[in-house]
Amino acid sequence: MDRPRGVQSRHPAVYALLAKRAGAFVCDDCGVVQYAGKWRWGAPPRVEIQTGRCPACQRIRERYPAGTIRLPRAFLERREEILHMIHNVERARKAENPLERLMEVKESGGRLVITTTGTHIARQIAHRLARRFHQKARIRYAADESLIRVDWEESAERRPAKPSRSARRRGDRP
Numbered sequence: 001m002d003r004p005r006g007v008q009s010r011h012p013a014v015y016a017l018l019a020k021r022a023g024a025f026v027c028d029d030c031g032v033v034q035y036a037g038k039w040r041w042g043a044p045p046r047v048e049i050q051t052g053r054c055p056a057c058q059r060i061r062e063r064y065p066a067g068t069i070r071l072p073r074a075f076l077e078r079r080e081e082i083l084h085m086i087h088n089v090e091r092a093r094k095a096e097n098p099l100e101r102l103m104e105v106k107e108s109g110g111r112l113v114i115t116t117t118g119t120h121i122a123r124q125i126a127h128r129l130a131r132r133f134h135q136k137a138r139i140r141y142a143a144d145e146s147l148i149r150v151d152w153e154e155s156a157e158r159r160p161a162k163p164s165r166s167a168r169r170r171g172d173r174p
């Protein structure tokens with residue numbers, strides 16, 4: 001999971017440079033278009049076009065996420081619900097900013113680990129999960145805010161909130 005030291009300070013600058021490329025650009029991998037400094041989906045304008053790989057696809061290729069979210073072990077039993085939630089967040093985010101995407105959702109050491117190509121989508125997923133499960137996330141940024149890591153406090157590692165037995169019994173009463 002952890003990268004060698006020194007890598008973090010160099011890489012974000014490379015991605016920032018890619019993001020500021022001048023003129024129209026079309027990504028070979030995902031087809032996203034950059035024009036007049038903006039990334040968007042759809043057909044490229046009728047101007048000279050450069051091709052290559054967008055920063056999001058570059059990160060995916062290099063397996064270098066901008067966001068890493070490690071969920072508490074207890075969240076694993078709500079996997080389907082969580083997957084549904086994060087895919088919904090991605091759909092909305094990606095439409096707004098094509099460089100904000102999910103990279104991978106995997107199980108590692110009994111936890112779900114989510115990686116993303118952008119920091120905004122990671123923060124949004126963290127907030128949504130925290131709200132849904134009433135467990136505050138711990139969010140850490142790299143010094144230049146180009147990387148984000150989200151974790152949950154060890155003490156918060158209990159079963160996700162569910163209606164308790166007593167609450168259900170109370171609800172069943174006539």
Ligand SMILES: [Zn+2]
Binds near residue numbers: 028058
């Ligand atoms: Zn791309």
